[in-house]
Amino acid sequence: MKQNYTIIGAILLMALAFVMAAYLYNSQQTETKTQLVTQNSDALSKPYSPRKGNPEAKVTIVEFLDPACETCRQFHPLVKELLATYRGKVNLVIRYAPLHPGSDHMVKILQAAEKQGKFWEVLDLMFETQPYWASHHQPKPEVFWTYLERFGFDVVQLRQDMNDPEIDRIVKQDIADGQLLGATKTPTFFINGKPLSRFGYEQLKSLVANEVNANY
Amino acid sequence: MRSHQQIDNRRWLLIFASWLVAAVSSIGSLFFSEVMELVPCILCWYQRIFMFPLAIILLVGLCPLDKRVINYALPIAIIGLLFTLYHCLLYFGFIPENLQPCSQGVSCADEGMELFGFLPIPLLSLASFSLIIFFLLTSRFSK
Numbered sequence: 001m002k003q004n005y006t007i008i009g010a011i012l013l014m015a016l017a018f019v020m021a022a023y024l025y026n027s028q029q030t031e032t033k034t035q036l037v038t039q040n041s042d043a044l045s046k047p048y049s050p051r052k053g054n055p056e057a058k059v060t061i062v063e064f065l066d067p068a069c070e071t072c073r074q075f076h077p078l079v080k081e082l083l084a085t086y087r088g089k090v091n092l093v094i095r096y097a098p099l100h101p102g103s104d105h106m107v108k109i110l111q112a113a114e115k116q117g118k119f120w121e122v123l124d125l126m127f128e129t130q131p132y133w134a135s136h137h138q139p140k141p142e143v144f145w146t147y148l149e150r151f152g153f154d155v156v157q158l159r160q161d162m163n164d165p166e167i168d169r170i171v172k173q174d175i176a177d178g179q180l181l182g183a184t185k186t187p188t189f190f191i192n193g194k195p196l197s198r199f200g201y202e203q204l205k206s207l208v209a210n211e212v213n214a215n216y
Numbered sequence: 217m218r219s220h221q222q223i224d225n226r227r228w229l230l231i232f233a234s235w236l237v238a239a240v241s242s243i244g245s246l247f248f249s250e251v252m253e254l255v256p257c258i259l260c261w262y263q264r265i266f267m268f269p270l271a272i273i274l275l276v277g278l279c280p281l282d283k284r285v286i287n288y289a290l291p292i293a294i295i296g297l298l299f300t301l302y303h304c305l306l307y308f309g310f311i312p313e314n315l316q317p318c319s320q321g322v323s324c325a326d327e328g329m330e331l332f333g334f335l336p337i338p339l340l341s342l343a344s345f346s347l348i349i350f351f352l353l354t355s356r357f358s359k
Contacts, residue, residue: 003228004279010236018243022251 043177053091058215102139112161230355235274266296
């Protein structure tokens, strides 16, 4: 009987140690990440970055995304929902983190669309049709081009614009900024420069709510 | 001459010690991969494959005490030790890196495998498997 208690005690002790160590490690990591962003706050957004929402809003969500990333696709409507919930108080800045093979091509299409003021329409279409052009992580950009054509986008202009060396520079800058800020996974969110302590929609929602409450 | 009860108590304690090592090692390796998000290399995976069942099988042998658990656990621990030895040789450069089986993904001889900056994970694994085998053998030959 005494032996059984010893075992149960040991198991409880190990579980407790694990949870406490995980908590300490995570809070320490969040602190390091926050410091990293504070030191490199210039890298958060650039004048060329696509924006949505009131430019005067006091809460800014910066999202590093990859058009071929499934989780980014799932977060897309949720982030738009957040913008609608806090209309006028929250705006969104998109940065590119083309981590999947072939994503740099897709990202260049997006920035070319930004030039025509069509960024958000093309991003919506990209995420909507993602299973068809990004299936099995084997990107088929030509499939997406047929969608662009079918939905009446100016494909000729897009093809011309995306080869602009300026766009290449923009994508490289975004990749460099992402690495600087530790945005190694997609999507990575920064809300007024604060990273999520743990990844998840609930965490994103509550951090945005906190920032709104603190600023309005 | 010790009584049977005393010998059994001693045996239980030694198996308990080996289980404790296996359980702490299993939880620790889960901490590395799930909390610290270190991606386990191939050799780490093989060592985990032989460490995780030890944490379970030894526990079953403890309540109530079943001495035969030593016979079941020892082969698992010894194979785990062999993988660990190979990993340590690789890590400390006794085997050239181009002979290692893990060319894709995370390198088994990579930097950044040190806990607190000085304690290499393969060395921890070596200590764990050696301790488990030591406790089990001591329990086996307890008189």
